[in-house]
Every structure is written in structure tokens, then in C-alpha cells.
Amino acid sequence: MIGEIINGINYRLDEETLTAEVIHMDGYKGDIIIPETVVHESVSYRVTSIEENAFAYSDLKSIVIPDTVTYIDGGAFEESHLTSVVIPDSVTMISSHTFESCENLLSIVIGKGVTDIFYEVFAGCRALASITYNGTMEQWEQIAFAGDDWNEGVPAKVVHCTDGDVEI
Numbered sequence: 001m002i003g004e005i006i007n008g009i010n011y012r013l014d015e016e017t018l019t020a021e022v023i024h025m026d027g028y029k030g031d032i033i034i035p036e037t038v039v040h041e042s043v044s045y046r047v048t049s050i051e052e053n054a055f056a057y058s059d060l061k062s063i064v065i066p067d068t069v070t071y072i073d074g075g076a077f078e079e080s081h082l083t084s085v086v087i088p089d090s091v092t093m094i095s096s097h098t099f100e101s102c103e104n105l106l107s108i109v110i111g112k113g114v115t116d117i118f119y120e121v122f123a124g125c126r127a128l129a130s131i132t133y134n135g136t137m138e139q140w141e142q143i144a145f146a147g148d149d150w151n152e153g154v155p156a157k158v159v160h161c162t163d164g165d166v167e168i
Helices: 137-142
Strands: 002-006 009-014 019-022 029-033 037-040 043-050 059-064 084-087 107-110 130-133 158-161 164-167
Touching: 002 037, 009 037, 009 043, 059 084, 137 158, 137 164
Parallel strands: 019 043, 029 059, 084 107, 107 130, 130 158
Antiparallel strands: 002 009, 009 019, 037 043, 158 164
């Protein structure tokens, strides 16, 4: 494993699998675009995950997550200054506390690939008025929720799906 900062983002690079994980670094701010791949010493690494607390407590305003990311670990964006986020269809799980206390978060789009949402994912997101899911109402109802507090303190009362709304 190699730790490397590339274009302002801190990565853990796995030389065996040729994958990269976004990891924590102090000083993330503004708008960030995570690329699908990063190159270090002429070797390409596919970005596949955002690790625990990677952007937590940062001044991050917006982020673009590529379709290569399949996993977002716990607390990844906790107490950051995000205003909106789109989780691509490639992500299958959103771990606990991922967006907890993101008080500026107004809207989120959740990709239809998500099958698991863990506890307190949006707890304390007091401005989160819009939750959109890129799948059907039936698919939303099939998501495994670890606890009923995933949306604690969120003003949004429905999830907008492709074929209608689900009350939460």
C-alpha cells in the first residue's frame, strides 16, 4: 500500500489490485471531483472507495463521485459543508454516519445500486429537504436499513423515486 496525494486528494494505492481509496487529509475545501483513475509513477489505479472520515469536518462544498466507486465508508462526509451530493448507481452501500450533521446539505440523489443504508446516515442533516432515489418505489422498499434512525432529524418526509414517492 502506498499513500499519495494526487491533484489535492489523498489516496491509498493498492499495488496488487491496482485500486485506489480516497482517505482522510486535513484541508479539503471547496469543490472536488474524484477521478475514475489516478496515475502514480506511470501506473493507473482505479478509484473504488471513499474511506472512513475521508472528508469529515472539512470545508468541502461539493463533490463529484465517479461510477467506479462502489463503497462509501462510515463518516466519510460527516460534519462537512456539502450542499448537495449525487451518489452514483455503482455504490452498493452507504455506511453509518456518512453524512451525519452535514447541516448545509439540501439535497441528495441516491443511486439505484444502493442495497444497504446504515444507521444515522443523515442524522442531524437539518436542511435536507430533498431525497431522490434513482430506482423504483419497490426497489427503495427492498433496501436493507440498519436501524430506523438513518434519517433522524431530516425535514424531508418523502423519497422521490422514478415511479412515485415513498413516505419516510
